[in-house]
Each structure stands twice: as structure tokens, then as C-alpha cells.
């Protein structure tokens with residue numbers, strides 16, 4: 062397969078994005094967008110818009126399954142969502158999260174879960190959270206032929222240990238993050254998510270790594286930016302984290318359509334003649 066030198070975003074790439082394309086993009090100094098997706102229509106839309114990487118995140122916990130956080134999410138819950146996203150895309154590289162409890166037992170479990178997710182979903186990569194404690198697992202998974210996206214900084218699966226939704230990397234914690242990022246790259250990760258870390262630490266990590274950094278609340282000096290789609294598009298209405306920018310009012314649009322439909326039913330305006338069989 063040829064690897065044309067077209068930009069990752071806005072280019073004419075007509076095949077699925079590969080981890081090699083992401084490495085090349087970093088070499089060319091190209092920034093790229095990433096979004097979560099959990100279903101067919103958002104996947105189709107984001108793929109058509111040219112988003113090069115889609116994440117079937119365990120953020121499905123609080124954005125699909127109505128849990129408070131990502132802790133209760135299972136492999137069984139994530140697999141069908143990832144399968145739908147893969148089936149609905151032809152261009153995006155699809156990454157599927159390893160849920161809490163599906164890899165923390167060690168490299169054997171991490172590899173077994175990764176293989177299961179690759180076989181059952183058709184995703185092109187997996188993502189897992191953590192620094193030095195998961196380095197050996199990342200190495201094992203990558204060795205088996207499964208691309209791994211790492212995720213450090215604020216790691217939501219550890220929210221109970223971290224004491225809430227808190228910015229990471231302040232003070233000496235910054236050195237720990239740089240050390241973890243270097244070790245994850247060395248272990249073979251193809252990219253690393255930096256969540257809620259200071260812009261200064263994120264810039265330092267981005268400069269030191271050869272693999273792309275994907276920021277979420279990590280400031281501007283990273284290689285890519287990811288947001289949960291319901292945050293990006295204005296689908297939800299609770300208080301947003303500081304790092305979110307809403308680019309739409311999908312919730313408002315849906316509310317308006319829903320009320321118009323309901324009003325028409327109540328008034329007898331819908332269905333009209335053109336919606337009726339005789």
C-alpha cells in the first residue's frame with residue numbers, strides 16, 4: 062500500500078489512516094483532530110468530515126450508559142459500540158478503550174483483552190490508561206501486533222484514587238509525567254493522550270517524544286486534540302470542564318425538533334396527507 066504525502070486532515074487520503082501516517086504527520090508538524098464516537102451516525106459524520114482518528118472511549122460510561130463515570134464500563138458494553146463505529150467508517154483509524162478492570166491484572170490480561178477487542182470489533186488500535194505501572198503491558202500488546210495509544214495525566218478510571226477531576230503535572234509531578242511518556246514511547250505506544258495536564262508539561266512531553274501527543278485539557282502545544290463529541294457539539298447541558306469548547310448546539314436542535322413534532326401530534330397537524338397511505 063502506498064503512503065501518499067497528503068495531509069491527515071483535509072487531504073485526499075482515500076484509505077484508512079494508519080499509525081504510520083500519524084508518525085509522519087508529527088514529522089511534518091501537522092496538528093490533527095480526534096473525537097470520540099459510540100454509534101453509527103456520529104461515526105459516519107465524523108468520518109465524512111475527515112476526522113483521522115476516532116475513539117470508542119470508555120467515556121461511554123457517562124455519555125451513553127448513564128453511569129456517573131467510566132469505572133463501571135465493561136468490555137461487553139464497549140465491543141458492540143466499537144463494532145458499529147468500525148462498520149460506519151472507511152477512513153478513520155478507530156481506537157477502542159480497554160475498560161477499567163480489563164487490563165489492570167497485568168500483561169497477560171492486558172494482551173488477552175486487546176486481542177479480544179481487535180478480533181471482535183475490527184478496531185485498528187486499543188487505548189489504556191496509566192504510566193510506569195502499565196509499561197510492561199503496553200510492550201506485550203505491541204509485540205503481539207496490536208497498536209497501543211497510551212493515556213497519562215488525569216486518568217478517569219483512577220478518579221477515586223486521584224481524589225476527583227484534578228489537573229495533573231504540577232510541580233515535581235511534571236517530571237513523573239515526562240518519565241512515564243518516554244517509557245511508554247520506548248515500550249512501543251504509537252501515541253499518548255495527555256489529559257488535564259499543565260500546558261508547560263504537555264509542551265515538554267511533545268518536544269521529547271517522536272510519537273504524537275493528543276491533548277485534552279493539555280494546552281495548545283501538543284500534536285493533536287481530542288474531545289468527547291457530546292461536549293464538542295453541545296449535546297449535553299451540565300457544567301463543562303474548562304478544556305471544552307462547544308462548537309454546536311445539537312441539544313438545542315434536537316429539543317426544537319422534538320417539541321415541533323410533539324406539538325404537531327397534539328394539534329393533529331402531523332401526519333398530513335403526504336405522510337398517509339390509502
Ligand SMILES: Nc1nc(=O)c2c([nH]1)NC[C@@H]1CN(c3ccc(C(=O)N[C@@H](CCC(=O)O)C(=O)O)cc3)CN21
Nearest residue numbers: 120123124131217226227228289291292301302303304
Ligand atoms: N463528556 C465527557 N467529557 C470528558 O471530557 C470526559 C468524560 N465525559 N468522561 C470521561 C472523562 C472524565 N473527564 C472529566 C470529567 C470532569 C472534569 C471536570 O469536572 N473538570 C472541571 C473541574 C476541575 C477541577 O475541579 O479542578 C474543570 O473545570 O475542568 C474533567 C474531566 C474527561 N472525560
Ligand SMILES: CC(C)C(=O)C(=O)O
Nearest residue numbers: 097118119120254287
Ligand atoms: C476523553 C478521552 C481521551 C477518553 O479517554 C475517553 O473518551 O474515554
